[in-house]
Amino acid sequence: MRIVVLVKEVPDTYGDRKLSLETGLADRGASEAVLDEIGERSLEVALSYADKNPGTEVVVLSMSPESAQATVRKALAMGAASAVQVVDEALLGADLVLTAEVLSAALRKAGFDLVIGGNLSTDGSGGAIPAMIAELLGVPAATSLSSVEISDTGVSGTRASDAATMRVSVPLPAVISVTEALPDARFPNFKGIMAAKKKPFETWSLADLEVDADAPDGARSIVIGISEKPPRAAGVKIADEGAAGRQLAEFLIENRLV
16 A cells, blocks of 8 residues: 655744745744644554555655755654655745645655545644645545544544544545544654665656646635734723722623623
8 A cells, every 4th residue: 555644844833933024925934844743643644554564655745845855854764665845936835726736746646545644734724735635636535533544445534523523434545634633653763764864755846747836727826915913902901999890891791702
């Protein structure tokens, strides 16, 4: 079985996150760049299956700037057999539609039995890419899974909602996305770090995938205006001088909080 895992370089979750007021894009230099945690969990699902099923090939796929190569290699150090990185200057600021189109083209070129991704990235938080890829590839999707069972012919798992949980199953080939309910990813060990340097690592461009970033037949979104968020105003302070209860009630009513 060939499992392709979607991974992404994102600004550190615990660092500062800012938008450039000039471009409207994320300021990647504002914090350390790391492999997205949900992508690591997705990789752990694939690697755990591969550990128990010899002959399984785990490939990581990333659409990212050239500078992200070291971050993608971490996935190789964790245990993936090979990596593919789509790099092209025309992808700067790509929206969800273009991102899904590019990743779908890369998956067709790479070949797959199963695609695993996170339910949403920690930077864009779109939460739509796995379903969009499945639609473009014409394969079934099982999204936002909190548990995953993979077999030779299909994938099943549990999806939680506000009111209930449900069991979903899809035949292979398929695309699935997982949530943070899945186990934490393994840490790369020294042997894995050294082995990662010799593992296959391919870099593809839009020309390799025959994708036109400026094609008029696909929706493309751009930022047309951005401004810095104003500083937070001071809240209302009520001093208890005998009428605090009435003032509090009036404040709640005025702000439609009761």
